[in-house]
Amino acid sequence: MSGRRALALFAGPVLAALVSGCDDSPPPAQPAGILIRHRTAGTVLQVVHGESLAGVRLEHIDLVSADLANQDLNHASLRGTNLQSADLRRANLAEVNLAGARLTAADLSGANLAHANLQAADLANANFSGATLTAANIANTDLGLADLRGANLAGADLQGADLSTANLAGAIFDAATRWPFRFNPKSHGATDAGAPKNSPPRHQDTKQTGE
Numbered sequence: 001m002s003g004r005r006a007l008a009l010f011a012g013p014v015l016a017a018l019v020s021g022c023d024d025s026p027p028p029a030q031p032a033g034i035l036i037r038h039r040t041a042g043t044v045l046q047v048v049h050g051e052s053l054a055g056v057r058l059e060h061i062d063l064v065s066a067d068l069a070n071q072d073l074n075h076a077s078l079r080g081t082n083l084q085s086a087d088l089r090r091a092n093l094a095e096v097n098l099a100g101a102r103l104t105a106a107d108l109s110g111a112n113l114a115h116a117n118l119q120a121a122d123l124a125n126a127n128f129s130g131a132t133l134t135a136a137n138i139a140n141t142d143l144g145l146a147d148l149r150g151a152n153l154a155g156a157d158l159q160g161a162d163l164s165t166a167n168l169a170g171a172i173f174d175a176a177t178r179w180p181f182r183f184n185p186k187s188h189g190a191t192d193a194g195a196p197k198n199s200p201p202r203h204q205d206t207k208q209t210g211e
Contacts, residue, residue: 039067039087054092099137109147135176153177154193163188 033049045066048056053073060080069089077097083106090110098118105125113128116136124144131151140160149169155176163180169189179185186192 036063037067039065039085041065139178153190158183 033047034051034053035044036046036048037044045063046058046061048058050056053068053071053076055075056073057077058081059077062082063078063086064082064084066083066086068091069087070091071088072092073096074092074094075096076093078101079097080100081098082102083098084102084104086103086106088106088108088111091108091112093108093111093113093116095115096113096117098116098121100120101118102122103118103126104122106123107127108131109127109129110131111128112132113136114132114134116133118141119137120140121138122142123138123146124142125146126143127147128151129147129149131148133151133153133156135155136153137157138161139157141158142162143166144162144164146166148171149167151168151171153171154174156173157178159178159180161180163183166188168185171185171190172193173179173185173190174193177185
């Protein structure tokens with residue numbers, strides 16, 4: 001048998017084995033943990049190790065247009081995080097720390113933000129329709145053009161907030177709700193949960209400073 005023929009006979013099985021080995025190679029490993037994705041592109045913005053987002057620390061990071069709808073983020077810290085245009089519909093954000101966060105044009109409709117800290121956050125154009133903001137700290141925030149229709153603001157602190165162009169139609173407040181200096185919530189469409197019908201508009205008569 002010639003050398004060339006012998007080499008061809010030997011190389012055939014070797015190449016076949018190599019090709020077979022390539023076909024059987026496992027797919028690339030996926031990152032372990034919870035993947036926070038872009039709401040439209042689907043790209044991974046952040047990987048959170050663990051089984052839950054409750055109590056997680058995601059401070060001062062970029063989560064623009066993140067898909068966090070229906071997520072449980074209670075007690076999480078998102079201080080200073082950029083959540084512009086994020087989807088937070090119906091998310092559980094109870095007692096979450098969003099101080100100084102950017103939530104411009106974010107959708108928080110139906111979300112639970114009871115006792116949340118949003119102090120000094122940028123909330124311009126954000127959608128809070130139907131959200132629960134009871135006892136939330138919303139002091140010194142920018143709520144320009146924000147949608148607060150039907151939101152529950154009982155006990156919330158809104159001192160120093162810019163509500164001049166916010167939509168408060170049907171929003172609920174009570175005697176514990178604190179408003180910006182001389183702001184009249186009823187004239188902006190809000191409803192006093194503790195007042196009888198046809199009661200005169202309620203507003204704060206003394207200037208208070210944010211906490």
